[in-house]
Amino acid sequence: MSAPPRPRPAPPVTGRLVRLAGGRVTLRVGPRSVAVGVVSLLVVVVGAVVSLTTGEAPLSLVEVGETLVGQGSRSTEFVVLTLRLPRLLLAIGVGAALAVSGAVLQSLSRNVLGSPDVIGFTTGAATGALVAIVVLGATTLGTSVGALIGGVVTALVVVGLAAGRGTQGLRLVLIGIGVGAMLLAVNSWLITRAALQTAVDAQAWLLGDLSNRGWTQVVALAVALVLLLPIVLAGARRLALLELGDRPAGGLGVDVTRTRNVALLAAVGLAAAATAAAGPIPFLALAAPQIARRLSRSATPVLVPSALLGAAMLVVSDLAVTRLFAPVPLPVGVATGLLGGLYLIALLVRMWRGSTT
Amino acid sequence: MTRLLAQDVTLGYEGRTVATDLSVAIPDDSFTVIVGPNACGKSTLLAALARVLAPQEGAVVLDGHAISSYRSKEVARRLGLLPQTASAPGGITVGDLVARGRYPHQQLLKQWSDDDEKAVVEAMTLTNVADLADRAVDELSGGQRQRVWLAMALAQETPILLLDEPTTYLDISHQVDVLELLARLHDESGRTLVAVLHDLNQAARYATHLIALRPGGVVAASGPPAEVLTEELVTDVYGLACRVVPDPETGTPMVVPRRPLRGPASEKGARTGAADGALRADG
Numbered sequence: 001m002s003a004p005p006r007p008r009p010a011p012p013v014t015g016r017l018v019r020l021a022g023g024r025v026t027l028r029v030g031p032r033s034v035a036v037g038v039v040s041l042l043v044v045v046v047g048a049v050v051s052l053t054t055g056e057a058p059l060s061l062v063e064v065g066e067t068l069v070g071q072g073s074r075s076t077e078f079v080v081l082t083l084r085l086p087r088l089l090l091a092i093g094v095g096a097a098l099a100v101s102g103a104v105l106q107s108l109s110r111n112v113l114g115s116p117d118v119i120g121f122t123t124g125a126a127t128g129a130l131v132a133i134v135v136l137g138a139t140t141l142g143t144s145v146g147a148l149i150g151g152v153v154t155a156l157v158v159v160g161l162a163a164g165r166g167t168q169g170l171r172l173v174l175i176g177i178g179v180g181a182m183l184l185a186v187n188s189w190l191i192t193r194a195a196l197q198t199a200v201d202a203q204a205w206l207l208g209d210l211s212n213r214g215w216t217q218v219v220a221l222a223v224a225l226v227l228l229l230p231i232v233l234a235g236a237r238r239l240a241l242l243e244l245g246d247r248p249a250g251g252l253g254v255d256v257t258r259t260r261n262v263a264l265l266a267a268v269g270l271a272a273a274a275t276a277a278a279g280p281i282p283f284l285a286l287a288a289p290q291i292a293r294r295l296s297r298s299a300t301p302v303l304v305p306s307a308l309l310g311a312a313m314l315v316v317s318d319l320a321v322t323r324l325f326a327p328v329p330l331p332v333g334v335a336t337g338l339l340g341g342l343y344l345i346a347l348l349v350r351m352w353r354g355s356t357t
Numbered sequence: 358m359t360r361l362l363a364q365d366v367t368l369g370y371e372g373r374t375v376a377t378d379l380s381v382a383i384p385d386d387s388f389t390v391i392v393g394p395n396a397c398g399k400s401t402l403l404a405a406l407a408r409v410l411a412p413q414e415g416a417v418v419l420d421g422h423a424i425s426s427y428r429s430k431e432v433a434r435r436l437g438l439l440p441q442t443a444s445a446p447g448g449i450t451v452g453d454l455v456a457r458g459r460y461p462h463q464q465l466l467k468q469w470s471d472d473d474e475k476a477v478v479e480a481m482t483l484t485n486v487a488d489l490a491d492r493a494v495d496e497l498s499g500g501q502r503q504r505v506w507l508a509m510a511l512a513q514e515t516p517i518l519l520l521d522e523p524t525t526y527l528d529i530s531h532q533v534d535v536l537e538l539l540a541r542l543h544d545e546s547g548r549t550l551v552a553v554l555h556d557l558n559q560a561a562r563y564a565t566h567l568i569a570l571r572p573g574g575v576v577a578a579s580g581p582p583a584e585v586l587t588e589e590l591v592t593d594v595y596g597l598a599c600r601v602v603p604d605p606e607t608g609t610p611m612v613v614p615r616r617p618l619r620g621p622a623s624e625k626g627a628r629t630g631a632a633d634g635a636l637r638a639d640g
Contacts, residue, residue: 011452011469011474012451012452012456012474012477012478012481012487012490013452013453013456013469013477014450014452014453014491017469024466024467025466025467026466026467026468026469027466027468027469028468028469234465237460237465240446241457241460243444244443244444244445244446244457245440245442245443245444246409247404247407247409247438247440247442247443248438248440248443250407250408250409250429250438251407251409251433251437251438251439251440251510251519252433252457252458252460252461252513253429253430253431253432253433253434253460253461254429254460255429297448298448299445299446299447299448299449299450299453300446
């Protein structure tokens with residue numbers, strides 16, 4: 001097993017090396033991941049321009065710009081700062097949070113289906129919100145807090161049940177689906193117990209929607225993103241190594257238990273915060289990171305491109321439901337549910353074919 | 358002075374103890390091979406030595422300090438592990454997988470250096486996978502894949518390397534390839550190697566130090582293979598009657614199992630008898 005001496009070959013690894021600060025910082029980046037991120041960002045920007053300028057009261061870009069720097073009229077201020085901007089920012093934030101949460105959970109469970117909406121975390125957040133609305137008569141803020149608590153508690157239960165010997169993977173997914181199914185029943189029961197108007201409110205919340213949300217939700221979600229995203233990004237490389245298996249990762253110097261727990265908590269926090277802000281938005285957390293990873297052809301989770309793609313998908317979905325179905329827009333959850341469902345079917349069909357051939 | 362030792366460790370998983378009060382010392386610069394029957398705790402011991410399994414009691418000591426007192430990355434710069442089961446992420450290239458061995462030498466903002474590149478190229482050249490650098494690991498044969506994982510462990514450039522059954526799933530020529538490579542690494546680079554092996558004859562041929570474990574994780578004997586590997590030991594540890602003769606190629610001990618005692622029956626008769634027994638047991 002010896003090889004003849006050969007000229008030094010090109011770097012044996014994929015990706016480009018980016019050297020900054022006089023060589024003190026060297027990063028390895030995949031060109032395709034960068035492309036996915038840049039294109040997604042462009043889509044977000046274009047979507048932002050369209051959503052701020054069009055609608056019932058069309059505005060020019062100049063008018064929007066003036067309003068953003070505080071030079072607008074009263075009516076443009078209301079349209080831009082109260083109606084459109086918080087909604088846009090919420091779409092960006094919720095899309096990014098769900099996508100990153102899905103990317104982390106799919107990586108940890110080494111399973112495509114290990115995303116927060118499939119394994120019950122989002123349903124649990126909904127249960128928390130419904131308890132707040134129906135039982136406690138909570139308003140907007142109380143509903144968000146209920147969703148946050150519901151999501152985190154559900155995650156703890158699912159993870160606790162799935163823990164034990166060996167790696168979780170499929171076990172986490174199956175237990176999560178089971179718990180999610182039970183919570184779905186609880187959710188329906190809660191709605192049937194509610195007074196009519198409460199039930200209507202609760203049902204509206206359950207569809208996942210970006211209307212009737214305001215700066216409170218935007219700020220709360222921004223805080224969650226600022227706190228949790230850096231934690232996730234700092235652990236990205238350890239997350240990639242964990243995909244090799246617990247022992248190989250441990251042998252490479254990854255603190256397996258700590259890495260997993262921190263990533264899990266951050267992912268649950270992001271999913272719960274997103275759900276608290278906008279209600280359950282289905283399938284985005286499943287589809288965005290998968291599409292980003294496939295397009296990037298990356299063997300590691302691509303967190304930043306996932307976040308940007310998730311934001312782009314939700315901005316575009318929300319535009320579609322508000323502009324195509326005006327004047328009675330659909331809740332955006334219906335759009336992502338339809339698209340995501342199609343994607344899930346396509347994915348399962350491909351997985352099934354892949355495993356039989 | 359031994360850099361790596363286990364002191365009175367009790368090892369196990371939730372609700373199942375594999376070994377109690379087990380002590381082993383890995384002689385510096387040795388090629389130590391751990392042998393023993395199935396489920397005797399060989400791999401568990403190796404995992405504890407590599408710090409990927411925490412002992413329930415006792416301690417693993419690395420360079421004079423409890424291994425649990427080091428930062429994970431610091432341990433990974435001193436000892437590497439080739440685990441028995443590892444899964445390559447779908448679509449990953451050989452070069453990228455080998456490069457992951459460099460993780461303990463890298464930082465968040467320093468993800469690649471010339472040293473990294475040199476170590477990766479060297480490891481791939483040694484294991485003869487340099488030509489496969491751009492190929493996806495999924496597409497490789499079992500033998501190639503095992504060499505890629507070995508390259509990843511070598512790229513880690515640790516003075517101590519632990520290998521859990523590095524020859525499983527390989528045909529005999531690839532087994533010999535891997536073992537010869539390890540022997541060469543041991544001779545030339547002065548690394549301390551610790552391997553779990555199943556084949557006693559290979560263990561005796563390549564080890565400089567042999568540790569034989571009995572079921573229940575008890576050290577039956579340890580020392581140079583010529584002293585450890587005796588007929589009594591094999592009978593004692595494996596419950597197998599055998600002869601130990603000098604390996605005609607290397608002179609190291611070679612285990613030749615005896616046929617179970619039977620009457621003067623021919624080979625054919627013996628086989629029929631065994632088959633009858635199996636049938637009766639089934640019925």
